[in-house]
Amino acid sequence: MIGLELAVHAAIASVDDPEYPGVSIVDLGLLERLDVTDAGDVRVGLIPTFSGCPALAMIRDDVLEAVDAVDGVGEVEVEWLRSPVWTVDRIGPETRALIGREFTVAVRIGTGAPECPRCGAPTTEESMFGPSRCRSVNRCTACAETVEVMRS
């Protein structure tokens, strides 16, 4: 069963966050639970970044489709869990670097000023709310780049 579980995990990891094409939902920390039974039935538990996120249904459908396509898989169930609450700590360093490079999005870790993905200087907040539920808008104090900051 380990083989099937790995294949299912890989299928889930192939799903990108619609906000970040090329960035896996697994790398963003959305996958919380994966159960694969001996019969090949799969239950996937995901946690949303923000509860009002309009992409939730789309992500669930994408995961359902990806897992369904794995050989040997039976019934598939994908659910959004109410707990735990997602935090930016669930995003690993490599993924932080990737979304900084590709999307000029910094991840707020701790209470310090988020760093500009372009030049590394501190950024200051321009607007607490931004283009999506999980991002505020900052500006770099050195290069003046507009930096979106992912927060939790």
Added chain:
Amino acid sequence: MTVDVTPAVREFLLAIADDKHLMGQQHAEWIGVTPFLEEDLAFCSIGQDELGHAALLYELLAGDDDAAIDSLAYDRGADDYRSCHLVELATDDWTVAFARHWLFDTADQHRWALVSQSTVSELQDVAARVEREERFHRLHADNMLDVLLADATARDRFVTAVAVLAPLTQGLFEPVAGEAEAVATGVAAGPLAAEWDAFVATIEARIGAVEWGSAPSQAQRTLRSDDWRPLMARMREVIDLDLSATW
């Protein structure tokens, strides 16, 4: 996942959900027309959060079936909604809309604190998620309030807006159908009315004494205000274009 609660407790939870639902809609109607961009983004995001919180509660009551959740959210008769008149109020004055956001989210914090240790464990989960997002709402309101109160004209307008909303705000704290049973069974730690004094202290610490007036006649939230019907008509506008359509 559906929670197994008594009909009375269900009414109590519907009051929270309906307030969130209508508040979310009211905020959403400001998209594109707020006085400046930051507020546009803020009302858009905050409104989405409120709708998301309402959806979490409707889901607890209606189960995972999307059609059942939609039906609970949009298809009840006027008497069966449990919204308070504060969130039903129509306004085209952004100062009033902003003041309502501040009053509502401050009051909402008290309400969620009451269910954060609920005997219904699913409510504890929802409360934790809601609070994580609500703190941004309060932070936003507080920051903007700092700016408004520092300017004499803005301060006057803001205080006047709060005075308009004060009686309706009392209505949010009035007992709702099912509340007594929710408290007796530990679903809520206490009645919302018990939080009133602490709420008033928070508000008046920022803007001074408020004339709260008398609460509207809501009959435990079974009565809708005049603004409810047109609001619901706007919310249902697309659904009503073709009732037989599948979504």
